Amino acid sequence: MxxxxxxxxxxxxxxxxxxFLVATLVIGVATVVTLLTMSRALTVQAQNELETYGANIVVAPRTDDLSLSYGGVALGGVRLQARELREADLSRISTIPNSRNVAIVAPELLGAVEAKGRQTLLLGVRPGDEFELKKWWRLDGRPPAAGDELVAGSSAARRLALRNGDTVALDGRDFRVTGVLEPTGSQDDELLITGLATAQRLLGKPGKITLVQVAALCSDCPVEEIAVQLGDVLPGTTVTAMQQVTKNRMHALDVFRTFSYVIAAVIIAVEALVVFVTMMGSVNARTRxxxxxxALGFRRSHVTMLVLLEAALASVAAGILGYLVGMGASYLALPLFAEGLHVTVVWTPLLAAGAVLLAVVxxxxxxxxxxxxxxxxxxTVALRAV
Amino acid sequence: MTHVTAQTGAEDSLAPVLPSSPAQEERAARFIEVRGLEKTFAGDGAPVQALRGLDLVVPEGSFLGVMGQSGSGKSTFLAVLGGLSHPSAGEVRVDGIDLYGLPGERLADFRREYLGFVFQSFNLVPYLTALENVLLPLAVKRMPAAEKRARAIEVLGRVGLADRSRHLPGKLSGGEQERVAIARALVNDPPLLLADEPTGALDSETTTEVMELFAELHREGNTIVMVTHNLEIRRYFDRTVVLKDGRLEGGPPAGEAG
Structure with missing residues (x-):
C-alpha cells in the first residue's frame, strides 16, 4: 500500500x-480547450486566406515620376526607364529579423517585346514561386520550364491568336506556348510569361528585376514591420504592404484571442476557487x-501529499475529459464563428498534454x-471520542 | 518479540537523533518515564488543568491500566504519552527518547516506529478494507509491497481475521473491527501499545475476547498502556494507576517518585 x-x-x-470536483475542472479545461482550438483554427484559416490572396508586400525601385500601371511599376507607353533592382540583392531578404515569416519571394522582370508585329508585355518569373504565389491562376497547359517556353495571358493569347503548343517569335526568337491562362480579370491577362533568365536575356537586362512580390505569413507580427525590414536591406526601393482585408481579419482574430485568454483566465480563477471550497469541505469532513x-505516524508532509494526490488524480481525469469535451465543443461552435469558411479542428497532443497539465495545476x-x-x-482530534 | 528500534531500515529512521540509550537493564526498568507532567488547556473561560504534575515509571513488558472517572485526565495522559499532544510542562521518555525534545517531524516518526494505537471507537478508515486498514501505518514506509502485505496478513491472522481481510469495516462486527484496530497497531511491531478504552463499545463476551488477545500480547512481552474505566477488565493488568483530577490518586506508586 x-x-x-x-x-x-x-x-x-x-x-x-x-x-463534482472533476466536473468543475472539466468545465474550465473544456472552455480553455475550446477557445484555444477555435482561435488556432481561425488563425490557420486566416493564414491560408492570406496565402490565397498572394503577395502582401511589393518591392519596387524607388522613383519620383513613375506612374503605376502594374504591380506598382510604371510602364508609361512601355517606356521603361525605371531603375531596376539587382536579382543578387534578393539574398538579403533572408537576413531580415522576420525572415521566418517570409513564405515566398517572387522576382519579376517586365519589358516590352514584339510578337507577330505587336508590342506585347513580357513578364519574366521564377515559375515555381510565381505559380505558388498566384494560386488563383488557372492554366490550360503547364508552366514554362525550358528557356524557350512561355505561357500566355488570356487576352494576349486571343490578340496574338496563340494556343497551347503553338510557336511564337519574340524579338526574332522562337518560343513554344506551353499553356494559356484562364481570364483573371487583371493585367495578368495581357502578359506573355516566361522564365526570369530568359526574359533577362531577351530584354538585355541580365541580373535585373523590375519588382519583387513577397508573401509574408504574419499572423503574429505586423506586415508593416516586415516591409520596413525589407526596405532596410534593399535600399533604393519602395516597399508597399498590402492586404488590408487580411490585416483586419488578423486584427479581429487578435481581439478574439485576447478575449479568449481573458475569459479563460476568469474561468480558471473561478474553478480554482470552487476546487478550494470543495477540498476544504472534504478536509473538514475528514478531520477524524x-x-x-x-496518530499512526503520517508526517504533515504525508497528509499534505495525500490531499494533493487526491486533487491530482481527479485533475488528471478532468484534464483528459476536459480535452475531449473541449474538442467536441469546438466542432460544434466553430461553424458559428467561421462564417461558412472551411475551417478544420486540429487534434494536437500538445494541447491534450496542456489540458491535463492545466487541470493538475x-x-x-x-x-x-x-x-x-x-x-x-x-x-488529538482522533481521540476526541474518549 | 522483535521491536522496531533505532536500527530499523525505515526511511525515517530515528537513529540519527536518538540519544544514547542507557544500559539495557536500566532502559528496561524505566521503559516509560514521566516526570512532572502537566497539561493545561486554554479555553474560552478559565484555563483547564487536565494533568497536574504526574510522575510515573513503567518497566518494559508491563500491562498498565490507567483508570479513573470521566474528566480525570486519562485520555489526555494517553495523548501526551503517545506524542500527540505537547505537555505544558514536564517530560516524557519512552525507551530513553525524550518525545517532546524530538525535532520537527521526528515525533510523527516516533509514533510510527514505536507506538501502536488502539482507539475506543476503532477509528478504522471506512473506505479501506480490513487488510488496507492494517497496511495503513506502512503506507508511508519504504519497504517492498509484498513484504508489507505479508506482514499485514500475518497480523490479521494473529487476531483471527485472515478470512475477513477483504471486508470493509462496515461489514465487520464490533469485535472484528476492534481486532482489525489491534492488528493495525501491531503491524509495525511497535515496542509500546497504547489502548484507549478498547472495550468501550463492546459487549461483555467480545470484551473478554479482546482482553484475552491483549493478555496474550502482554505474555509475549509487549508493553501495553490501556486507559479504561471498566473495572471488569482490571484483572488483566499487572499494574493499575488511578487518575483523579489530573493527579495520580495516592501519589505515584511507591518507589517511582525518584
Missing part, C-alpha cells in the same frame, strides 16, 4: 464529491480520519491551502 491507494480509496468512497493518519493550486490546513490539524 502507498499513499495513492489511500487517495484512490477516498475518491471512490466519496465519489459524489470527487465527481486525518487525525488517525497523524489548477487542481493542485486550489487544493494547496486545504492540504496545508489538513496537515496542521491536531491529531
Amino acid at each position: 502507498r499513499l495513492h491507494h489511500v487517495a484512490l480509496g477516498n475518491l471512490r468512497r466519496r465519489w459524489s464529491r470527487a465527481a 480520519e486525518i487525525g488517525i493518519f497523524r 489548477v487542481g493542485s493550486l486550489g487544493s494547496l491551502y486545504p492540504a496545508l490546513h489538513a496537515s496542521r490539524l491536531d491529531p
Whole structure:
C-alpha cells in the first residue's frame, strides 16, 4: 500500500464529491480547450486566406515620376526607364529579423517585346514561386520550364491568336506556348510569361528585376514591420504592404484571442476557487480520519501529499475529459464563428498534454491551502471520542 | 518479540537523533518515564488543568491500566504519552527518547516506529478494507509491497481475521473491527501499545475476547498502556494507576517518585 491507494480509496468512497470536483475542472479545461482550438483554427484559416490572396508586400525601385500601371511599376507607353533592382540583392531578404515569416519571394522582370508585329508585355518569373504565389491562376497547359517556353495571358493569347503548343517569335526568337491562362480579370491577362533568365536575356537586362512580390505569413507580427525590414536591406526601393482585408481579419482574430485568454483566465480563477471550497469541505469532513493518519505516524508532509494526490488524480481525469469535451465543443461552435469558411479542428497532443497539465495545476493550486490546513490539524482530534 | 528500534531500515529512521540509550537493564526498568507532567488547556473561560504534575515509571513488558472517572485526565495522559499532544510542562521518555525534545517531524516518526494505537471507537478508515486498514501505518514506509502485505496478513491472522481481510469495516462486527484496530497497531511491531478504552463499545463476551488477545500480547512481552474505566477488565493488568483530577490518586506508586 502507498499513499495513492489511500487517495484512490477516498475518491471512490466519496465519489459524489470527487465527481463534482472533476466536473468543475472539466468545465474550465473544456472552455480553455475550446477557445484555444477555435482561435488556432481561425488563425490557420486566416493564414491560408492570406496565402490565397498572394503577395502582401511589393518591392519596387524607388522613383519620383513613375506612374503605376502594374504591380506598382510604371510602364508609361512601355517606356521603361525605371531603375531596376539587382536579382543578387534578393539574398538579403533572408537576413531580415522576420525572415521566418517570409513564405515566398517572387522576382519579376517586365519589358516590352514584339510578337507577330505587336508590342506585347513580357513578364519574366521564377515559375515555381510565381505559380505558388498566384494560386488563383488557372492554366490550360503547364508552366514554362525550358528557356524557350512561355505561357500566355488570356487576352494576349486571343490578340496574338496563340494556343497551347503553338510557336511564337519574340524579338526574332522562337518560343513554344506551353499553356494559356484562364481570364483573371487583371493585367495578368495581357502578359506573355516566361522564365526570369530568359526574359533577362531577351530584354538585355541580365541580373535585373523590375519588382519583387513577397508573401509574408504574419499572423503574429505586423506586415508593416516586415516591409520596413525589407526596405532596410534593399535600399533604393519602395516597399508597399498590402492586404488590408487580411490585416483586419488578423486584427479581429487578435481581439478574439485576447478575449479568449481573458475569459479563460476568469474561468480558471473561478474553478480554482470552487476546487478550494470543495477540498476544504472534504478536509473538514475528514478531520477524524486525518487525525488517525497523524496518530499512526503520517508526517504533515504525508497528509499534505495525500490531499494533493487526491486533487491530482481527479485533475488528471478532468484534464483528459476536459480535452475531449473541449474538442467536441469546438466542432460544434466553430461553424458559428467561421462564417461558412472551411475551417478544420486540429487534434494536437500538445494541447491534450496542456489540458491535463492545466487541470493538475489548477487542481493542485486550489487544493494547496486545504492540504496545508489538513496537515496542521491536531491529531488529538482522533481521540476526541474518549 | 522483535521491536522496531533505532536500527530499523525505515526511511525515517530515528537513529540519527536518538540519544544514547542507557544500559539495557536500566532502559528496561524505566521503559516509560514521566516526570512532572502537566497539561493545561486554554479555553474560552478559565484555563483547564487536565494533568497536574504526574510522575510515573513503567518497566518494559508491563500491562498498565490507567483508570479513573470521566474528566480525570486519562485520555489526555494517553495523548501526551503517545506524542500527540505537547505537555505544558514536564517530560516524557519512552525507551530513553525524550518525545517532546524530538525535532520537527521526528515525533510523527516516533509514533510510527514505536507506538501502536488502539482507539475506543476503532477509528478504522471506512473506505479501506480490513487488510488496507492494517497496511495503513506502512503506507508511508519504504519497504517492498509484498513484504508489507505479508506482514499485514500475518497480523490479521494473529487476531483471527485472515478470512475477513477483504471486508470493509462496515461489514465487520464490533469485535472484528476492534481486532482489525489491534492488528493495525501491531503491524509495525511497535515496542509500546497504547489502548484507549478498547472495550468501550463492546459487549461483555467480545470484551473478554479482546482482553484475552491483549493478555496474550502482554505474555509475549509487549508493553501495553490501556486507559479504561471498566473495572471488569482490571484483572488483566499487572499494574493499575488511578487518575483523579489530573493527579495520580495516592501519589505515584511507591518507589517511582525518584
